[in-house]
Amino acid sequence: MFLSRPLIVNHISSAFELPNLQLDRNDNEGPxxxxAHVSLQFQLGQILTRTSLLHGQEISPLxxxxxxxxxxxxxxxxxxxxxxKDPDTQWDKTHLYIPLQRHNLHAVSYxxxxxxxxxxxxxIYDSSSSREDQVCRSKAVDIAIHLLEISR
Structure with a gap:
């Protein structure tokens, strides 16, 4: 559940097919x-439909x-x-949409x-907090910091 809105469509039971983006390109070696970023975000969405995250359920550390x-x-x-890490930037100056899409994909993913x-x-953590919860908190802090870094 994103933006505090309930899901209207059950994505698990819906069958979607990824579009073929080859029609937009002249060859396989081009930009x-x-x-492409929309198709990639759709793939991320498909991954999430298999989790409890989109269904508003409590997420366990596992x-x-x-x-x-x-x-x-x-x-x-x-x-x-x-x-x-080390993106191919050969088309960044001639295809200005690529750097924007790259940053967008990274921000959305994190x-x-x-x-x-x-x-x-x-x-709230205290001495009785489980080690598993403390590790999850540490990872959450790392993700938040990385999200801040890529947002710059």
Whole structure:
């Protein structure tokens, strides 16, 4: 549940097909399509529909770690032009949409990763807090800091 709105469509039972973006390109070696980032965000959305995050349920530390892992795998699978670490910037000056889309994809991915971790930041911790909760809080802080860094 994002923006505090209930889900209207049950995405689990809906069948969507990713569009073929090859029609927008002249060859396989050129820059990404101007619509590639939408398709990539859709893939991220498909990953999230399999989790409790979109269904407004309480997220356990194990589920939170699973969501982080899935999103990290998705980040690592991004095309070279959108890669977080050492992106292919050869088209950045001629196709101005690519850097914007790259930053957008990174911000969306880490905001999504941060979402299930928020409750670990607001929870009151004391000596009786589980080690698992403390580790989740530490990871939530790391994600928040990284989100701030990529937002700049």
């Amino acid at each position: 990404p399509s101007p619509f 589920e939170s770690e699973s969501i982080r892992s899935h999103i990290n795998n998705w980040i690592m699978s991004l095309p070279p032009a959108y890669s977080e 905001m999504t990763m941060f979402s299930p971790s928020k409750r670990f930041l607001t929870k």
